[in-house]
Amino acid sequence: MRRSLVFGLVTLLSVTGCGVGAQQAGTQASGGKVELTFLVFETPNLDAAFWDAAIARASAKVPGVTIKKLVTPNVDRTGYAKQLDASGDLPDILQSVNPAGFAQAGKFAAFTDQELSGFIAPKAGAIDGKVYQLPYNTQxxxxxxxxxxxxxxxxxxxxxxxxxxxxxxxxxxxxxxxxxxxxxxxxxxxxxxxxxxxxxxxxxxxxxxxxxxxxxxxxxxxxxxxxxxxxxxxxxxxxxxxxxxxxxxxxxxxxxxxxxxxxxxxxxxxxxxxxxxxxxxxxxxxxxxxxxxxxxxxxxxxxxTGGGTSVSATAENVELAKKWALAFDEDKANNDAFVKADGSIPAIKGYTPPADMGPVYKATVDxxxxxxxxxxxxxxxxxxxxxxxxxxxxxxxxxxxxxxxxxxxxxxxxxxxxxxxxxxxxxx
Known part of the structure; x- marks a missing residue:
């Protein structure tokens, strides 16, 4: 499992779902940085330290962003995101939330063909021809x-x-x-x-x-x-x-x-x-x-194929949020960690899993x-x-x-x- 990494210019704040409404999402942080909220979920395989490390790696690639981590309090990630949206607290970036309903209502930002060019199945999960969730993983x-x-x-x-x-x-x-x-x-x-x-x-x-x-x-x-x-x-x-x-x-x-x-x-x-x-x-x-x-x-x-990050259309800086989401899903170390912890089969062009993966994973990929x-x-x-x-x-x-x-x-x-x-x- 990953250990938390701390970068000098990155602030990682772990909060539970009950604290979501305590602060406006996407606010301007100190030092001119944009603070974006990121809704994740935790499992025995993907624990808090796992997400903290993955967030730190992506944040190191996108200067000007700090991430406030929010954690879904139950397994119904999409249902919880809808609750947050109904209360006016839709997170800026969301992990593995079904975009159906959000996209049609204009709640999520669509990714461009150029932004999707690094994915094996760039149109996976498309809604009316547009993709609102990065198709980074196959199961x-x-x-x-x-x-x-x-x-x-x-x-x-x-x-x-x-x-x-x-x-x-x-x-x-x-x-x-x-x-x-x-x-x-x-x-x-x-x-x-x-x-x-x-x-x-x-x-x-x-x-x-x-x-x-x-x-x-x-x-x-x-x-x-x-x-x-x-x-x-x-x-x-x-x-x-x-x-x-x-x-x-x-x-x-x-x-x-x-x-x-x-x-x-x-x-x-x-x-x-x-x-x-x-x-x-x-x-x-x-x-x-x-x-x-x-x-x-x-x-x-x-x-x-899908399961990646989505970006709120009302994030303070949508383009910066999309850039961070792409950095999170395309990072080689992040994908290696998802493979090792959760058996992911990353749908990223040119990606190869770590050579030391075990026999059950290899049989599954076969x-x-x-x-x-x-x-x-x-x-x-x-x-x-x-x-x-x-x-x-x-x-x-x-x-x-x-x-x-x-x-x-x-x-x-x-x-x-x-x-x-x-x-x-x-x-x-």
């Missing part, structure tokens, strides 16, 4: 991380290439009294239950109709359509067969990760950020990785690179940004509904009808 969502020891003890010699082979793997594990999938979603971490569904939507829906959500917005498809219902039914079936333990849904994200480390289940469908956690804090077994398989074995690689070669990249359901994305708040409602699906409180048809109803409410 594969999900990767199926697995316990190689548990596989070997169950007589499983190869990772599954088709969905039926995945079911066969589950049956062999369950026969050895091993829960096939570790899943969580307790408390504020409801999002952690989404990844089996994200996988099945990728293989059964997005692989055939990459712009499915855009078509949903146009009223051409619905969540109750057969292809989407089939994807949902697969998750319901996994639970019904005992391949997912419903009791695990009470676990927080951290507890879910620990459950996998403790051998409470053999497979852990999670975003690619788990890779460096597995390498840095090795469990008592070797961890492998494979992509969520499709019915016929054809490659499908659900990903998210999945992504193979997806690029196969031209099998699709969006990761519930993680989309830009024009083809869920309405604000609907991803959270979908995650709660997945819990009902797994516990048998909703059928696949009811799940789809619920999402259609929530879509109508969110867009009326």
């Amino acid at each position: 594969v969502i999900p990767v199926v991380y697995y316990n190689k020891d548990a596989f070997e003890k169950a007589g499983i010699t190869e990772t599954p290439k088709t969905y039926q082979e995945l079911l066969d793997v589950c049956a062999k594990l369950k026969a050895k009294d091993v829960t096939p999938f570790v899943l969580g979603g307790g408390g504020a971490d409801t999002w952690a239950d989404m990844y089996p569904l994200t996988g099945t939507v990728a293989t059964d829906v997005y692989s055939r109709t990459p712009d499915w959500l855009s078509q949903r917005a146009a009223g051409k498809v619905k969540f109750t359509d057969p292809d989407f219902t089939k994807a949902v039914q697969k998750v319901a079936d996994l639970a019904a067969k005992g391949y997912i333990d419903p009791a695990g849904l009470s676990r927080s994200y951290a507890d879910t990760e620990q459950a996998f480390r403790d051998g409470k289940g053999a497979m852990y469908p999670m975003g690619s950020w788990f890779a460096t956690s597995a390498d840095n804090d090795k469990p008592g077994f070797e961890v492998g990785a494979f992509p969520w398989p499709s019915d016929d074995g054809s490659p499908v690689t659900p990903t998210f 999945i992504y690179q193979q997806g690029m070669k196969d031209n099998s990249i699709v969006n990761a359901f519930s993680q989309e940004t830009g024009d083809g994305s869920l309405p604000p708040g609907l991803a959270d409602k979908a995650a709660l509904a997945v819990q009902d699906l797994i516990t048998g409180k909703k059928t696949a048809a009811q799940f789809g009808a619920y999402l259609d109803d929530q879509w109508a409410k969110a867009t009326q």
Whole structure:
């Protein structure tokens, strides 16, 4: 983890979310410098010292700026940013906040083509052709991380290439009294239950109709359509067969990760950020990785590219704020640190990760690179940004509904009808 770096001309102030309204954002600091507020989030991988060091590195490259760090008090970064905006305290720079809604309302500043020239996918997450969040990072969502020891003890010699082979793997594990999938979603971490569904939507829906959500917005498809219902039914079936333990849904994200480390289940469908956690804090077994398989074995690689900084259109100095945001996201040392701490796959032209990265990270990157070669990249359901994305708040409602699906409180048809109803409410 990073240690805080202090530069003579940089002021780093760490505050909690409750103090946001205490001072006007973007005020002129002493000595003629502009003070800009920067909203970040903290996780076990990305702690306070991590952000302080990253902020210091970027600030050293942009004279005339001091940064006041604000910390989201919960995992709903976008929801918290909306609260701040409603109270007149929208931060000047925001990390990993969904720009949907903010952009259309003129709250965020668009980046120019020149400013985006260093990114591999410069139009990722575009809204009406404009980009409001730097597309600096790619994540594969999900990767199926697995316990190689548990596989070997169950007589499983190869990772599954088709969905039926995945079911066969589950049956062999369950026969050895091993829960096939570790899943969580307790408390504020409801999002952690989404990844089996994200996988099945990728293989059964997005692989055939990459712009499915855009078509949903146009009223051409619905969540109750057969292809989407089939994807949902697969998750319901996994639970019904005992391949997912419903009791695990009470676990927080951290507890879910620990459950996998403790051998409470053999497979852990999670975003690619788990890779460096597995390498840095090795469990008592070797961890492998494979992509969520499709019915016929054809490659499908659900990903998210984006997650970078956004800039408020009302920042005191928008151009300086954009310059700082670019410095933060394009800094080589910052990206190396994100890779080492959070398994990032930086989408920066010419970037190469540190050579000493561990085997789980390398296996994860191999999945992504193979997806690029196969031209099998699709969006990761519930993680989309830009024009083809869920309405604000609907991803959270979908995650709660997945819990009902797994516990048998909703059928696949009811799940789809619920999402259609929530879509109508969110867009009326």
